[in-house]
Amino acid sequence: MIGSAEQIGTAVASPTKEFFVRMLTRDIELQDALLDLLDNCVDGIIRSGTISTDNSKPYAGFKATLTIAPDHFVIEDNCGGIPIEVAKKSAFAMGRPPATGTTAHGATVGMYGIGMKRAIFKLGTEALVESRHDTGFVVEFTPDWMRDDKWDELPMYELADSKLPEKGTRIEIYQLNDEVKSSFLDGSWIDEFRRTVARHYSLIIAKGFSVSVGSDAEMAAGVSPIDAEEFKLIRTTGGTDQRIAPYVYAGTLGDVEVEIFAGLYRELLSEEEGEEEEDTRGASDDAGWTVACNDRVVIWKDKSRLTGWGEATVPNYHGQFIAITGIVLLRCDDPKKLPLTTTKRGIDAASNVYSEAKDLMRDATKHLTSFTNKWKKFPQKLEEIYKASEYVDLPTLRSLPAALPMILSRKVEGIKKYEPKYPEPEQEKTSLRVSFVALKTDVATLAKHFFDDVRVKPGAVGEAAFNEALRATKAPEK
Amino acid sequence: MSGASIPYYLRPHKSVDRRLFLDLLTRFERWKPLAEYVYVSMGAYPLEDHKLVHRHLGITRLIAFDLEELIVARQKFNKPIETCHCLHKKSGELISDLDAILSACSFPEPEGLIVWLDYTSPGQLGHQVREFEALLNKLRAGDLVRVTVNAQPSALLEPQLPGAIPLLVTDKQERQFKNLKSRIGEFLPSETSPKNMTQEGLPLAISKSFGAAALKALPVTGDNIFCPLSIIRYADGEQMLSITGAIVPRSDRSAFLERLDVQSWPFVSTDWSEVHRLLVPTLTIRERLFLEKGIMSKNPVDLVAELGFGAASDIKMDEFLECYRRYYRFYPTLLSAEI
Numbered sequence: 001m002i003g004s005a006e007q008i009g010t011a012v013a014s015p016t017k018e019f020f021v022r023m024l025t026r027d028i029e030l031q032d033a034l035l036d037l038l039d040n041c042v043d044g045i046i047r048s049g050t051i052s053t054d055n056s057k058p059y060a061g062f063k064a065t066l067t068i069a070p071d072h073f074v075i076e077d078n079c080g081g082i083p084i085e086v087a088k089k090s091a092f093a094m095g096r097p098p099a100t101g102t103t104a105h106g107a108t109v110g111m112y113g114i115g116m117k118r119a120i121f122k123l124g125t126e127a128l129v130e131s132r133h134d135t136g137f138v139v140e141f142t143p144d145w146m147r148d149d150k151w152d153e154l155p156m157y158e159l160a161d162s163k164l165p166e167k168g169t170r171i172e173i174y175q176l177n178d179e180v181k182s183s184f185l186d187g188s189w190i191d192e193f194r195r196t197v198a199r200h201y202s203l204i205i206a207k208g209f210s211v212s213v214g215s216d217a218e219m220a221a222g223v224s225p226i227d228a229e230e231f232k233l234i235r236t237t238g239g240t241d242q243r244i245a246p247y248v249y250a251g252t253l254g255d256v257e258v259e260i261f262a263g264l265y266r267e268l269l270s271e272e273e274g275e276e277e278e279d280t281r282g283a284s285d286d287a288g289w290t291v292a293c294n295d296r297v298v299i300w301k302d303k304s305r306l307t308g309w310g311e312a313t314v315p316n317y318h319g320q321f322i323a324i325t326g327i328v329l330l331r332c333d334d335p336k337k338l339p340l341t342t343t344k345r346g347i348d349a350a351s352n353v354y355s356e357a358k359d360l361m362r363d364a365t366k367h368l369t370s371f372t373n374k375w376k377k378f379p380q381k382l383e384e385i386y387k388a389s390e391y392v393d394l395p396t397l398r399s400l401p402a403a404l405p406m407i408l409s410r411k412v413e414g415i416k417k418y419e420p421k422y423p424e425p426e427q428e429k430t431s432l433r434v435s436f437v438a439l440k441t442d443v444a445t446l447a448k449h450f451f452d453d454v455r456v457k458p459g460a461v462g463e464a465a466f467n468e469a470l471r472a473t474k475a476p477e478k
Numbered sequence: 479m480s481g482a483s484i485p486y487y488l489r490p491h492k493s494v495d496r497r498l499f500l501d502l503l504t505r506f507e508r509w510k511p512l513a514e515y516v517y518v519s520m521g522a523y524p525l526e527d528h529k530l531v532h533r534h535l536g537i538t539r540l541i542a543f544d545l546e547e548l549i550v551a552r553q554k555f556n557k558p559i560e561t562c563h564c565l566h567k568k569s570g571e572l573i574s575d576l577d578a579i580l581s582a583c584s585f586p587e588p589e590g591l592i593v594w595l596d597y598t599s600p601g602q603l604g605h606q607v608r609e610f611e612a613l614l615n616k617l618r619a620g621d622l623v624r625v626t627v628n629a630q631p632s633a634l635l636e637p638q639l640p641g642a643i644p645l646l647v648t649d650k651q652e653r654q655f656k657n658l659k660s661r662i663g664e665f666l667p668s669e670t671s672p673k674n675m676t677q678e679g680l681p682l683a684i685s686k687s688f689g690a691a692a693l694k695a696l697p698v699t700g701d702n703i704f705c706p707l708s709i710i711r712y713a714d715g716e717q718m719l720s721i722t723g724a725i726v727p728r729s730d731r732s733a734f735l736e737r738l739d740v741q742s743w744p745f746v747s748t749d750w751s752e753v754h755r756l757l758v759p760t761l762t763i764r765e766r767l768f769l770e771k772g773i774m775s776k777n778p779v780d781l782v783a784e785l786g787f788g789a790a791s792d793i794k795m796d797e798f799l800e801c802y803r804r805y806y807r808f809y810p811t812l813l814s815a816e817i
Contacts, residue, residue, distance in 0.1 A: 179699055182728065188693040188750065191686070194668040226668060266660070280570045282604035284663030 017149050020094070024114065025122040030183055031196050032343050033122040036115035037075050037171065038064055038197070038211065039296060039344065042204055043108040044079035044169070056395060060208030067219050068193075070185045073123055073173045078166040081133035092117070092129075092139060092154055107294040111335040112342050116171070121146075124176040130159055131169040143175055190214070194226050200345075202228040203295040203329075206394070231290065231327050232391040233263035242423040244385065246392060247326075247364040250401040251415035253353045255337050258415065260357065261397045262289075262326030262364035267386060268372055269322055270379050272457070277319030287321060289361060291328045291347060291354075293338040298347055301325070306349060308362040315369055320376060324368045327394070328357055356412050363419075371422045377433040378425040385423045434466065490758040490810055491712035495720055497808035498745055498756075499624060500530055502708055502722060503592070509737050510620055513537060514589035516580060518572070520544055520596045523552040525562070527594065532558050537592075539585045543567040569595055570605070573613045591617060594624040600633035600716075603684070604661035607691050614695035614725065619702050622724045625688065629681040630716035634658055651675040658683070665690040681711040681719040681753050688721055689750030696725070703728045707740065709747040712756035719753070744804030757801045758809070759791035766809060773799070773806050 025033070041064045045051060051058040067074040082091050090097050096113030120127045120141060127141040136159030145152065164170060176184065183189045194213050201211060205228035214223035236244045249260040265286060269277060276282055289307035291299040303309050303317035310316035330353065332338050339351035347354055375382055406416035438458075447456045450464040503512060513536040521528050521542040531537045540562035542553050553564040563583045565572070572579060580586060593613060597606045606627050613623060634654040638645065645653075651672040658675070659666060665687035674683050692704035706723040726734045740746040745754050761769070765785070772781055778799040782788060788795050802809070 182698040186693065186698055188686070188689040189698055191667050192690060192693060195664070198668060224669070276605075280605045281608055282602060282661065284604065284660055286663065 014151070017146070017151065021121045021146070024118050028118060028122060028343050029345075030122060030180060031193055032345050033119040034066065034075075034193065035196070035200060035344065037119045038066075038201065039109050040115055041075075041077040041079045041169070042209060042296075043110045044077065044081065045209075046106045046108050048080035049106070050080075057208035059204065062208070063210035063212070063225070065219065066211070066213045067216055068184050068190055068213065069216055070181055071174070071176060073176065073180075073184070074170065076164075076168065076170040078168040081136075081164065081167045081169050082131040083133040084135040084137055087131065087137055087139070087156065107331055107333055108335055109294050109296045109340065109344060111340065114342065120171070120173060122177070123180050124173045126174040128172045129169070130163060130171075132159055132164040132167055135159075136161075136164060197226050198229045199300045200297045201226070202231065202297055203292055203394070207295070231325075231394045231397075233261065233265055233325070233397065234386070234389050235263075235392050236386070236389045242421050244389065244422060245420040246397060246400065247367060247420065248397070248400050248404060248406070248418040249360045249364070249409070249415055250406070250417075251409075251412075253356050253412070253414055255332055255334065256353045257329075257331040258353075258357055258360075259329040259398060259401070260326065260360050260364065261394075261400075262324070262361070262368065264323045264368070265325045266323045268375055268379075268382060269320060270382070271376070271459070274320050274376070277322065281319070283322060285322060287317070287324050289326050289328065289365075291330070293330045293340050293344075294332065294335060295329075296344060298340065298344050306347065308358050308365055311358075312362055312366075314362050314365050321369055321372055324365065324372065326361060326364055328361060329398075330354075330357070359412060360409070360415065360417070367419065367422070374425055374428060378427055378431070381425055381427070434462070436462075438462075489714040490760060491714045491756055492718070493810040494758050494805055494808050495710055495712055495718075495756060496527055496530065497810075498708065498710065498805060499527075499594075499720070499722060500534055501808070502743070502745075503531070503535060503622070505738050505740075505743060506622065506707075506724065507535070508739070509734055510590065512590070512592070515539065515592055515622075516541065516583075516585045516588040516590075517592045518543075519592075519594035520569070521553060522596075523549050523556060525553055525556050525558060528562055529558045531592070532562075539583075539588060541565065541579070541583055541585075543569075543572050545569075569597070569609055570612075573609055573616060576613075576616050590620040590622070592622040592624075593617075594626070596626045598628065600628035600630065603627060603658075607662050607665055607687055610688060611691040611695045614692060614704055617725050619725050619727050619730075622722070623704070624720065624722040626718055626720040627684060628716055629684050629711055629719035630713070631675045631677065631680045633716055634675070634680075648672070654680075662687050677713075677717060678755075681709075681717065682751060684719055685709050685721060685753050686750045692723075701727055701729075703731055705731055705734065706747050706750055707738075708743075708745050709750070709753045710745055710756050711753055712758070755801065756805070757793050757798045759793040759798055761790065761809070763811065765790075766811065769799070769802065770806055770809075773803050 041062075042059070045059060045062050062077070062079050064075060064077040064079070090113065094114065094117060116129070125143045125146045129139045131137060138157045138159050139154050141154065145154070190213065197211055197213065198205070201209070205211060205226065210225040212219070212223050212225045233246045234244055235246065244264060246261045246263040249258070251258060286301060288301035288303040289299065290297055290301055291307070299307065305311055308314055330338055337353070339348040339354040341348055349355075375385075400418070401416065404418040406418050409415040409417050443458050443461055444454045446465055447454045447461045450456075450461060450468075506512065515537055516539040517528065517531050517537045518541040519527050522544070525542055528540045528542055532540065538559060538561050540557070540559070542557070542562060543565040544550050544553065545566070545568045547566055550564050550566045557564060565579065567579075580588060595606070595609065595613070606625065610623070610625055617623065631654050634657045635650060654675040655670070655672040667683055667686040667690070670683045674680065689706070696702050696704050702725050704723050705726050706721060708722045709719070711717055711719045724734070735748060740748060747754065768785070769781065778796050781799055782795045785795065790798070
């Protein structure tokens, strides 16, 4: 291209380390960087290939402990460790070298090969990685290496025999960055992180994996492992064909296995509660969609367009829909086919698989919002529809597709669905809702008149006045 | 029952708690003078706390508010000085319109703010935590916030119908926990369980939940931090929890606490898990004067022996004396008088 011109030198084109580190850590929150380290633990178990898939607690016995202190951080697991050859060739490379990109080891969530390095850069400037799978080793990141602009290879040392006898990995990080220090100093931050683990690891913890997070003192005192946040839906057990039950969609989209469950997790709001919620939120809001890829929750209780709210004919989320929730489980042995992002929070919305799954999610949301809207007008009868209701947990939900009369979805090939018929208020055909605004003092006057109690709810006062007027009108004149 | 309608002289705990608040404000002045601050509080009809901050700290910029029009009318009659503005507002409105309200009261650009949200309704805890978070979002370094909320476990339970079979403690705690979770689940400490639904455990869980809300409002990446100063639980009827703290620059936190010499202050809580219990039995004047004379020099066992009785108003004297040593200066002496 240049022709016959003589080369007179070279121009530097490699990335500076400072730029690389800053860019890599800029878009990830501290919590997500820590979760990345946890993901590596779980991927370690899966890659070891020792777990059985027909067991409901395949991860039992595997654990990770995260020790959080203002001047250091330690994560230790017993999840199989890094094979020495992998450590030499790829585990410490920035990004996974092309030749090692195959993932024939099962449904992991790591795929870019940056999680551990990015987490170390995010946290501090000095780190020690110890691991034992076959030959145990130690790799050290020094502040000098972090500052230096060269990408020198990291020296490896042999690990003492007494360390990590259970096969696992231990990462210690020192010289913490300022944001990390302030976070680790704050007990409320640490507890917030525990809640994040309880959510984003809910499925993995439910399968037996144990995660403990605490300070040195808490670890010494034996802090208890984090409990998973539950996912459950209401089902009524009455014999009629109209009932409250989960919407179920299951099947495959390409190579990705899909399971979707949606329904109600609590009672609908009464009219009064609904109005209050519009004003300030007073209830803890567990509504919304949760999405998990290979068991790792990447979206927790989302109520935005990301999960189909306010798209097509689905209304925007608001307080009235507080009872509606759903979960999407996507599974694939090749994580590249899942809509995962590098931070594993949020989703690759351009993914074809997710866009088809979202069509199904919107169907379920639409059914459930219509149900909510119908009953909004007749709150008095609402309690009856919950009679004889029970909670269904996720393992039970996942067993439903085999037992329910599932039908094929016309729209999305490869998916079968079960869409229950929800109860409808009988009065919808014969009755109307009357609502109007009146002066507080007038309502109080009538409340005193009808009930001798000014604290009676305005709706009851209005109804008493209406009934009184109706009785007087209907009464035969004397 | 919230106690809102019970006269103040029948609520000795609340009275002492308020005096402790005032003492804390006095100590805060070691960091920053408060005379030019604006004081915002519900105040109820007598505006007791407005009177106190005016008299003791010289604060003249006062705002009182209530959602009942009648109470506001009564506040207007009872206000201690002309520059006390009494507004017909809900707490949520006050917070969302805070800047506009300050300016409408002719207090634009105040030196600082002291806001006391004195909540009463136990069913509204979810709103209260979120309003606290919203309030912190509106404030700046140097401002003080105090919240009082119901922390009575039984208030988390719907009243049982007469004649119903009484619930077992474990069933009660399950329900209380479920209700608490449905209100403030995302703020609750991760280790909270039904077992914590006790007189001691619930205030601790609520306190830490307010800690979580403070962190949401002022994340660790920001310049400021909400620093709790005093967390107290007390019960004149139902148990209440009062939390007082200040927004300070993150980098000044240690210097601030050192300047206030908080460690020498008996009811200090610099951590959300330090909840103090305040015990205030009704004493006769003779009992009070006797105890005041000996409280710092004699040990509680001797004092109880000299008194000759082990409990007053259902409060054990030895537990009380331990607490009394720390607050006896503020024990309210209330006399009936004919005017």
